[in-house]
Amino acid sequence: MRKIKSIILIFLLLMVPSLSVNAMYKQNLQNSVIINYELQGNLSIGEIVTLSIKASNLDELYGASLDFRFDESLIEIIEVNKGNLFSDKAMVVVNNISPGEISFVTTEIGNDMVNNKTGTLFNLKVRLLKEGMLRLTPTADYIDYKASKANLLLKLSNQAAQNIPYSLNVEDFKIVSQFKLNNINVNLSSPQEVGTSVKITPEVSGGTGNLQYKYWIWFDGKWTIVQDFSSSRSYEWTPTQAGNYKIWVDVKDSMGTMKSKEMSYVVTEAALNLSQIKVNKASPQEVGTPIKITPEVSGGTGNLQYKYWIWFDGKWTIVQDFSSSRSYEWTPTQAGNYKIWVDVKDSMGTMKSKEMSYVVTEAALSLSQIKVDKASPQEVGTPVKITPEVSGGTGNLQYKYWIWFDGKWTIVQDFSSSRSYEWTPTQAGNYKIWVDVKDSMGTMKSKEMSYVVTEAALSLSQIKVDKASPQEVGTPVKITPEVSGGTGNLQYKYWIWFDGKWTIVQDFSSSRSYEWTPTQAGNYKIWVDVKDSMGTMKSKEMSYVVTEAALNLSQIKVDKASPQEVGTPIKITPEVSGGTGNLQYKYWIWFDGKWTIVQDFSSSRSYEWIPTQAGNYKIWVDVKDSMGTMKSKEMSYVVTEAALSLSQIKVDKASPQEVGTPVKITPEVSGGTGNLQYKYWIWFDGKWTIVQDFSSSRSYEWTPTQAGNYKIWVDVKDSMGTMKSKEMSYVVTEAALSLSQIKVDKASPQEVGTPVKITPEVSGGTGNLQYKYWIWFDGKWTIVQDFSSSRSYEWTPTQAGNYKIWVDVKDSMGTMKSKEMSYVVTEAALSLSQIKVDKASPQEVGTPVKITPEVSGGTGNLQYKYWIWFDGKWTIVQDFSSSRSYEWTPTQAGNYKIWVDVKDSMGTMKSKEMSYVVTEAALKSRQEH
CATH class of the missing domain: 2.60.40.10 (Immunoglobulins)
Incomplete structure (x- = not known):
């Protein structure tokens, strides 16, 4: 009786006209069941997800059916199962999955009904195949479903075989591509300078819902979150320090799936820049005004050095050489047009320069005093340098010098540009000195001073040198005798003693000093004779030691300033002075934590180095002389990657x-x-x-x-x-037609009935190719496929024996190639693959069922034997005979087994079993009787 209910219900679910369903649906809509969908899993291509059809507010569910039409290129239905709204005893009556459509029917058995109000009706396991929108358009109307107005037909029934109305909505599920973080893009490729803004943008595909992005920067051994999860697709980063960085990006979608990517980035020091020269007093200024010069500098590597030049009257003068002084105070002494020049260099040797113009005007002419280099009184014959202390004035100044003695003024030097005058008094007594100074405008200032001159005896007190003994070979030494007194003009004679011999290096002359440059190391003596106009002579001697010059390695010079690209030849030259004998040079390169000798000690003053890898290098040079004294120097050098x-x-x-x-x-x-x-x-x-x-x-x-x-x-x-x-560009011409061999997908020998795919291996030929297939058997050739475009032919031999296969191939020009091969076919082994019935289980009592074993192979005539198992006992219903099938009519309901034996003429036997269910016959009405 329970089975009869289920069968009636299935019939109603599948066959009840949709009009009555709709009528019932409309009538009970106010109390309808709510149907909804739930898709569990990641909606990305290639994923397998579960589509659950759920019901709530449900009462007295007994059976349900589902028909679902879908785009088989979008999704693949793997399996369909009943949900938890059905009991374990519930029977699945229809479970048909075919390309593009499924049908599924389940029902309870007997008086069992669903007690759950809410739960799952069906679970569909679905594989997602491509991007797109999976739209579920439901209906309870079979006509709408068949007319393709909906793609999901759902029917619910209670135990009385009445349709249960429901409501549900159209719903879309978006299938996206696989969530990937392919790359991190930057708008400025590494390396970049400190302070450069770099835009970081992750390259992302796929992902579900809205994406969130998180940005990290690694520097100096530490990771820092520079922007936490947000919807910002990019982040602008401005590095403040030079060094090696790492950039990390996390991207997560609305499902919580997260992808990450890392990249390296190099930041270099900002390039040295000298933007302008600043002065604390704007041009023009008067002569004698102190002016503070300050270059405005940014960037550069390490400590900066500054050098200051002044241009005036067609000539550049270094007023302060390279030093760490950020500014220089300059006091111009002449009016005119000046130029100020500043050089700034960093520790890598990079140098920037800037120039500015400056105007200096004349100050008012002033003569404050007359200065003499020797204070009064002085002895006769003492040269006295007279210098007026003057400031201001317009244009070039002119100077006039007067001496008063014995009641008379004498012009000793008329107006000239000489700023000073050297006066040597020849008589003792009281003198007056007068100076006139005038400028180009004719303005004149004058000053007078008194001076006393006494008689002096000739005296040579000592010999002075500007550099104290000892000094190195090649050092210029200025020799000056300290003389006083004497009559008239004095004469000086200079001698040098070395290696046991005196040499006159300068005979008597008026030269007050002599510059001597020794060329050999050793012990010397210096001798000076001084005589006056009366012939009085004084002499003096001194000792002097000269040593070898010390070896000195001041710096390493390179012909191309760091940084340079990989593969750039760099000439390395040490700057060396001093040392004994011949010098030897040794060159080292440090890279990646290791020192390498690139040229051992030799007389080569320089070495050309070509770096093959990018990175931070050190250059080291050893220089030694013939005494074994060694000096060394190191410098850093940066090599960058060559451009792609x-x-x-x-x-x-x-x-x-x-x-x-x-x-x-x-x-x-x-x-x-x-x-x-x-x-x-x-x-x-x-x-x-x-x-x-x-x-x-x-x-x-x-x-x-x-x-x-x-x-x-x-x-x-x-x-x-x-x-x-x-x-x-590249041109490809037709190849000549060639048929190299005939290929088969199954190597000879094969059994009778085995399909063999024949494929000629062809190359070349003009236009479309045509293929013709022949089979030779039992002394006769047969065309099995005439000329066509088919690249292969499937041949199934029906008899055992020796065969030949022949293939002709011709192209559109009529050129033809042929090939032959031999093939052996053997008898097929006996095989019983399955038992087929003309009516699928279950069937009602009294239904005739035709049983046919599916057999292949075997030798000679085959014999068939049929058994039926029921109620724990096997019964032979037909013994061995040549009958290929047997018709069986069951008389009782229950679970059966069908068994078939098949044997060939060699006695080989194969057997197969299958289960079969027989149900009670449905109750027939009086009318049907």
Whole structure:
């Protein structure tokens, strides 16, 4: 009775006209059940998710059916199962999954009903195949479903076989591509200077819902979150220190799935910049005004050095050499047009310069005093330098000197540009000195002073040198005798003693001093004679020691300032002075934590070094002399990556080549940062095709399959994302028609009935090819397929024996090639694959069921034996005979087993069993009787 209820319900679910369902649906809509959907899993291509159809406010559910039509290119239904609203005893009556549509019916058995009010009706396991929108449009109307107005037909029934009305909405589920964080892009490739704004943008595809982005920066061993999760697709970062950085980006979608990517980035010191020269007093200013000069500088590596120049009257003068002084105070002494020049260099040797103009005007003419280099009184013959102390005045000044003695003024020097006058009195007595100074405007100032001159005896008190003994070889030494007194003009004679011999280096002359430069080390003596006009002579001697010059290595010079690119030749030259004998030079390079001798001790004054890798280097030079004294110096040097360059595309076989010829494509690349990636494209017949996406493969082997004009394109990118591309043309001609062999998908021998796929291996030929297939057996050739475009033919031999296969291939020019092969076919082994019935289980009592075993192979005539198992006992219903099938009519309901034995003439036997359910016959009405 319970089974009869279920069967009636199934009939109603499947067959009740939709009009009555709709009527019932409309009538009970106010108390309707609510149906909704739940999709569990990640809605990305390739994922397997569970689509659950759920019900709430449900009462007295007994059975349900589901028909669902879908786009088989969008999704694949793997399986359908009943939900938890049905009991474990509930029977699944229909479970049919076919391409593009499923049908599923489940029902309770007997008086069981669903007591749950809320739960799941059906669970569909779904594989997502491509991007798109999965729309569920439900209906309870079979006509609407068949008319494709809806794609989901859902029917619910109670135990009385009445439809249960429900309400539900159309719902869309968006299938997206796989969530990937492909790359981190920056708008400015590494390296960049401190203070440069770098825009960081992750390259993301896929993901569910709104994406969130989080940005990290690593520096000096520490990670810092610079922007926490937000919807910002990019982040602008401005580094404040030079060094090696890492950039990390986390991206997560609304499902909580997170992807991360990291990249390295190098920040260098900002380039040295000298923007202007500032002065604390704007031009013009008067002569004698102190002016503070300050260069306005930014950037640069390490400590900065400043050098100050002044240009005046056509000549540049260094007023302060390189030092750490940020400013210089300059007091101009002459009026005119000046230029101020400042050099600034950093610790890497980078130098910047700037120039400015400055005007200095004359101050008012003033003569404050007359200065003499020797205070009064002085002895006769003492030279006295007279210098007026003057300021201001316009244009060039003129000076006039007077001496008064014995009641008379004498002009000793008329107006001239000489700022001073040297006066040597020849008589003792009281003198007056007078100076007139006038400027170009004729303004004149005058001053007078008194001076006393006494008689003096000639005296040579000592010999003075400007550099105290000892000094090194080659050092210039100024010798000056200290003399006083004497009559008239004095004469001086200079001698040098060395190695046991006196040499006159300067005979008597009026030269008050002599500059001597010793050329050898040793013990010397210096002798000076001084005589006056009366012939009185005084002499003096002194000892002096000269030593060898000490070895000195002041700096390492390079012909190209750091930084330079990989592969740049750099000439290294140590700046050396002093040392004994011949010098020897040794050159070292430090990189990646290791020192390497690139040139051992030799007489080479310089070394040319070509770095092959980017990074921070140190250069070290040892210099030693013949005494073994050694001096060393070190300098730092930065080598950057060479810029990525793709100069040409090379092929191992020059164009043109025949179809089928393998061509090796190799881009000629130099430079670039990190590991390089290569992408290969082929253009043919108006369309570009990627034949190999980005990978580390330096070359690609391409075998063209059609004749015509091609283009080859290669993209090369480095680890910083910099990309270079190149294109070349290539011509492919038709290859000659060739039939090299006949291939079969199953090697000889095979059994009778085995399908064998025959495929000729062909290359070349013009236009479309045609294929003809022959089979030879029992002394006769048979055409099994005439000329057609079919590249292969499937042949199923029906007899055992020796065969030959022949294939003709011809092209559109009529050229034909042929090939033959032998093939052996053996008898097939006996096989019983399954038992087929003409009516699927379950069936009612009294239904005739035709049983047919599916048999192949075997030798000679086959014999068949049929058994039925019921109620714990096997019964032979037909013994061995040649009957291929048996018709069985069950008389009782229950679970049965069907068994078939098949044997051939060799006695080989195969058996197979299957289960079968027989149900009670449905109750028939009086009318049916």
